[in-house]
Amino acid sequence: MDALALIRQNLSIIRERYGVARIGVFGSVVRGEATPASDIDVLVEFREGEETFDHLMDLTFYLEDLMGRPVDLVIADTLKPRVRGTVLAEVVYAWGPAALSGGHQGRHRRHPLLCGGTVV
Template sequence: MKRIHVTSREEVLRILGAALPELRERYGVRRLALYGSFAHGQPGPESDVDLLVELERPLGLVFVDLVYDLERKLGRKVELLTFDTLKFNQEHPRYQEIALNIQRTLTNVETPTR
């Protein structure tokens, strides 16, 4: 099987959009969004894929399975944060700038329409 190695914002959004129904069913993903270098459209050869997720329920250690599943689908390392973490960081002066930078590039993943 050929290993996928995403190289563009469009590829990431297409692959994740197609996977969203499965991610909802398996992990309770309510919302998934891209930020960072891929969202900017300027990933480098070693760039990871930065994602935010909102979940229906806490996953515990299954959260790690979600990360591995996303990495397998994209062929890149994935940094996965929750929207709750983003909200927490917005409320604390030490992390506000980071949270603002994330919000500036945030792109929601959508299920493709047919």
Template structure:
């Protein structure tokens, strides 16, 4: 059973991941906990196919596209971008939506 406080349509999520060469998309952070509020952003973690890591402008565009899909601000990250102080916890608690 999903712990997520939001719903992402499976078909749109899969299409988004295929178009952007994402091999794994997960949610983490407050969207999976009881402290998620109407003002909370949605923390999304993505892992790209080998040799498919986007540049900054494409990455920001992906973040905007996801924000439109969920109807609220999205904070898009990769495992490498997460702070070493909470990376392991975030990865352990993440809920995979696409693989």
């Protein structure tokens, strides 16, 4: 089963347990270039007040267990300007406003949780 379908089947857990507002897949999986060794690139937005390190790590582990592959979980607010346009143009949301409208809405600020860390 593909990554997006697995996320969609488990949305209630993902939204309730980890405080997710919107989640989608991007990168090689979306472009059809993934190999068996590829990780799965996932873009996430947390609900207000739910952006915690514990939620980030626990969601990463949950998705890796669910998919049986490494997951590169990226908080949308942490996207660097040089890759923001590319990621937002190709992300396919599993749930949330853009999943219905087909596009991304809003600008992202630098996320305080990962300031100083290595992010995409």
